[in-house]
């Protein structure tokens with residue numbers, strides 16, 4: 001069985017969504033971000049601290065000190081988008097690439113999401129989490145400016161294609177949806193890209209996303 005280290009308030013969401021889509025059993029071992037403990041005034045290295053991204057035991061699994069990480073039959077793997085591509089390929093079926101060309105396209109979109117979208121989208125999400133005050137609004141505007149070009153790429157792609165790859169819902173949709181989601185709270189940006197917005201809503205209407213989201217909302221840590 002796959003062991004997944006992480007919490008739902010992290011990029012582990014994308015792997016949990018995929019695991020449920022694949023109906024793959026997994027064991028979730030909670031590992032919280034060290035910075036979240038510090039924000040609560042706790043020392044991540046205190047003997048009674050919960051397992052966190054700076055715990056020596058966790059750093060043995062993830063030298064980068066980042067969640068999510070999976071352990072599967074002796075394979076230790078980090079980087080959420082790579083984890084998802086691996087799990088989809090291992091499971092096979094419609095979410096996986098059907099050939100090397102689809103695999104190449106799925107890799108292309110995962111890298112595009114990570115390098116051209118994720119950072120700016122996260123800035124928007126954190127600005128809203130922190131109350132979107134005047135400084136936050138400036139961050140949101142600057143991040144939106146950086147996202148207009150990659151979102152236009154997605155918009156053009158989704159005008160011609162129902163999904164990211166292969167004309168069906170795949171791991172590529174999960175990987176891009178989970179990166180775009182960070183900017184979803186900024187409605188003025190999303191309304192500029194109606195195809196992206198409707199594709200995202202369609203992805204998020206899937207039972208596996210809803211299950212993951214309900215679990216995330218219930219997470220106390």
Ligand SMILES: N[C@@H](CCC(=O)N[C@@H](CS)C(=O)NCC(=O)O)C(=O)O
Nearest residue numbers: 010011033034035053066067079080
């Ligand atoms: N590119 C990595 C990023 C992993 C990452 O930064 N994870 C955050 C949580 S979403 C983390 O563990 N931060 C640890 C910390 O800052 O202590 C991935 O996609 O897995």
